[in-house]
Amino acid sequence: xxxxxxxxxxxxxxxxxxxxxxxxxxxxxxxxxxxxxxxxxxxxxxxxxxxxxxxxxxxxxxxxxxxxxxxxxxxxxxxxxxxxxxxxxxxxxxxxxxxxxxxxxxxxxxxxxxxxxxxxxxxxxxxxxxxxxxxxxxxxxxxxxxxxxxxxxxxxxxxxxxxxxxxxxxxxxxxxxxxxxxxxxxxxxxxxxxxxxxxxxxxxxxxxxxxxxxxxxxxxxxxxxxxxxxxxxxxxxxxxxxxxxxxxxxxxxxxxxxxxxxxxxxxxxxxxxxxxxxxxxxxxxxxxxxxxxxxxxxxxxxxxxxxxxxxxxxxxxxxxxxxxxxxxxxxxxxxxxxxxxxxxxxxxxxxxxxxxxxxxxxxxxxxxxxxxxxxxxxxxxxxxxxxxxxxxxxxxxxxxxxxxxxxxxxxxxxxxxxxxxxxxxxxxxxxxxxxxxxxxxxxxxxxxxxxxxxxxxxxxxxxxxxxxxxxxxxxxxxxxxxxxxxxxxxxxxxxxxxxxxxxxxxxxxxxxxxxxxxxxxxxxxxxxxxxxxxxxxxxxxxxxxxxxxxxxxxxxxxxxxxxxxxxxxxxxxxxxxxxxxxxxxxxxxxxxxxxxxxxxxxxxxx
Numbered sequence: 001x002x003x004x005x006x007x008x009x010x011x012x013x014x015x016x017x018x019x020x021x022x023x024x025x026x027x028x029x030x031x032x033x034x035x036x037x038x039x040x041x042x043x044x045x046x047x048x049x050x051x052x053x054x055x056x057x058x059x060x061x062x063x064x065x066x067x068x069x070x071x072x073x074x075x076x077x078x079x080x081x082x083x084x085x086x087x088x089x090x091x092x093x094x095x096x097x098x099x100x101x102x103x104x105x106x107x108x109x110x111x112x113x114x115x116x117x118x119x120x121x122x123x124x125x126x127x128x129x130x131x132x133x134x135x136x137x138x139x140x141x142x143x144x145x146x147x148x149x150x151x152x153x154x155x156x157x158x159x160x161x162x163x164x165x166x167x168x169x170x171x172x173x174x175x176x177x178x179x180x181x182x183x184x185x186x187x188x189x190x191x192x193x194x195x196x197x198x199x200x201x202x203x204x205x206x207x208x209x210x211x212x213x214x215x216x217x218x219x220x221x222x223x224x225x226x227x228x229x230x231x232x233x234x235x236x237x238x239x240x241x242x243x244x245x246x247x248x249x250x251x252x253x254x255x256x257x258x259x260x261x262x263x264x265x266x267x268x269x270x271x272x273x274x275x276x277x278x279x280x281x282x283x284x285x286x287x288x289x290x291x292x293x294x295x296x297x298x299x300x301x302x303x304x305x306x307x308x309x310x311x312x313x314x315x316x317x318x319x320x321x322x323x324x325x326x327x328x329x330x331x332x333x334x335x336x337x338x339x340x341x342x343x344x345x346x347x348x349x350x351x352x353x354x355x356x357x358x359x360x361x362x363x364x365x366x367x368x369x370x371x372x373x374x375x376x377x378x379x380x381x382x383x384x385x386x387x388x389x390x391x392x393x394x395x396x397x398x399x400x401x402x403x404x405x406x407x408x409x410x411x412x413x414x415x416x417x418x419x420x421x422x423x424x425x426x427x428x429x430x431x432x433x434x435x436x437x438x439x440x441x442x443x444x445x446x447x448x449x450x451x452x453x454x455x456x457x458x459x460x461x462x463x464x465x466x467x468x469x470x471x472x473x474x475x476x477x478x479x480x481x482x483x484x485x486x487x488x489x490x491x492x493x494x495x496x497x498x499x500x501x502x503x504x505x506x507x508x509x510x511x512x513x514x515x516x517x518x519x520x521x522x523x524x525x526x527x528x529x530x531x532x533x534x535x536x537x538x539x540x541x542x543x544x545x546x547x548x549x550x551x552x553x554x555x556x557x558x559x560x561x562x563x564x565x566x567x568x569x570x571x572x573x574x575x576x577x578x579x580x581x582x583x584x585x586x587x588x589x590x591x592x593x594x595x596x597x598x599x600x601x602x603x604x605x606x
Contacts (some may be wrong), residue, residue: 289459
């Protein structure tokens with residue numbers, strides 16, 4: 001039940017739309033009743049059983065008053081204009097009441113439209129807000145395709161469930177209550193008979209829906225697997241084609257797709273059983289009602305007439321529709337609850353990287369960055385182990401070591417992409433956790449090995465993150481990064497799109513745009529994560545020149561595989577299996593016999 005109320009929480013901002021929807025549905029149900037009520041006088045006129053009523057009745061909230069007044073008006077018309085005109089009058093009233101009924105139903109759906117559109121928007125916004133705040137370590141375990149499935153398909157399932165819950169909680173119960181109250185006032189014996197039979201169908205439907213939620217959860221998980229394969233295919237298309245892996249990937253996708261389809265087949269079959277089952281049960285109840293009501297008419301008990309029985313059956317047939325909708329809504333809600341579970345699983349994920357209350361604002365640093373007894377692990381094994389390191393302002397620090405030594409993880413602790421599990425990182429003697437997260441990251445510019453560009457213009461990629469950027473500053477950043485020349489060679493210059501992930505550019509050009517973005521941010525601390533390792537010699541020379549311009553008058557932390565690029569570093573830190581094993585200047589480290597740095601240097605020299 002708590003999950004159900006979680007589903008309804010999304011309706012909170014639109015409660016007035018919900019109130020209007022309920023009101024218009026109630027009015028629609030009332031006018032539907034009035035149009036059905038005209039059946040009795042129509043049949044009475046047709047079969048010449050219409051009683052003449054010459055005196056009006058004192059007003060009261062009873063069905064007796066409604067029928068008496070209707071018969072009084074009809075009698076006046078029959079006495080004045082004859083029976084044909086009376087039938088015309090009844091027909092016009094039916095059309096009029098039908099117009100009001102359908103008009104109010106349209107208004108009910110009209111007020112519901114913003115709820116449908118904006119709840120989906122709100123859920124997606126909440127999920128996206130969470131996605132960009134989860135730590136990078138979360139995505140080392142979660143599949144991107146599964147996250148995409150949650151923000152797309154699961155959200156649509158929740159939207160369908162919200163609409164179904166709106167019907168199940170507000171519209172259909174009220175409609176059933178209105179109709180059943182009217183039927184009770186018309187003939188309480190027949191109505192009581194109905195109330196004794198209807199719960200049987202509810203029990204049957206409840207038994208079928210019991211495990212639908214569990215199956216739906218597994219179905220959404222399998223859709224996440226399908227989306228993951230698609231995401232990996234689009235990302236690795238060059239490798240797939242280059243290694244003739246099309247058949248292998250098609251087989252992998254086909255397997256995931258078939259498993260999802262088989263699960264959805266079982267879910268759909270169970271879900272589609274709700275409508276036919278409820279209709280069949282309704283037919284059984286209707287036939288039993290006709291038999292019992294016919295016996296009351298023929299036996300002359302309870303004052304039941306043939307016209308009253310037909311009217312009762314017509315109104316009861318309208319109860320079957322909301323009862324059927326109620327059962328369908330229950331199935332839809334059970335399916336949607338599985339999506340709520342999956343979305344909540346993402347929304348409840350531990351963000352870990354959070355600000356303290358009243359964080360310290362910081363615009364610059366004056367002394368040093370210090371790692372004190374820092375340890376970090378992703379799962380069980382420590383990636384960074386008991387690291388102690390001090391980086392003075394203005395220094396150029398190089399981190400070297402074999403792949404997997406913990407270099408990238410160590411620098412990821414500076415902008416607080418992750419937090420250490422033991423020890424702490426200090427900036428000017430204060431723990432990074434005490435600072436404003438936004439201010440802290442404003443101090444740092446990052447140029448990584450993989451140039452991350454967005455499918456946007458050169459201008460927007462270079463000025464990314466800047467508030468109201470100055471065009472002249474963007475141009476200057478491009479010039480410093482040696483990127484202005486190739487930008488101006490494109491048809492639209494700065495407004496030219498770089499393509500999806502920068503695929504319209506070469507590796508060196510993408511890297512120079514990344515450097516221009518860092519120049520534009522003008523950070524006092526610069527992090528270069530193997531920024532030239534994937535480039536050819538000519539591109540590396542151009543990019544290295546841009547990097548040297550960028551590093552002037554900044555504190556720089558460089559991760560490098562090519563030792564030739566960091567010979568002039570103020571301090572070289574050698575990492576091995578997460579620990580600092582050597583540190584010093586290039587000239588000192590190459591002299592250490594049997595040292596890690598000497599071995600790396602010898603291999604690259606050879």
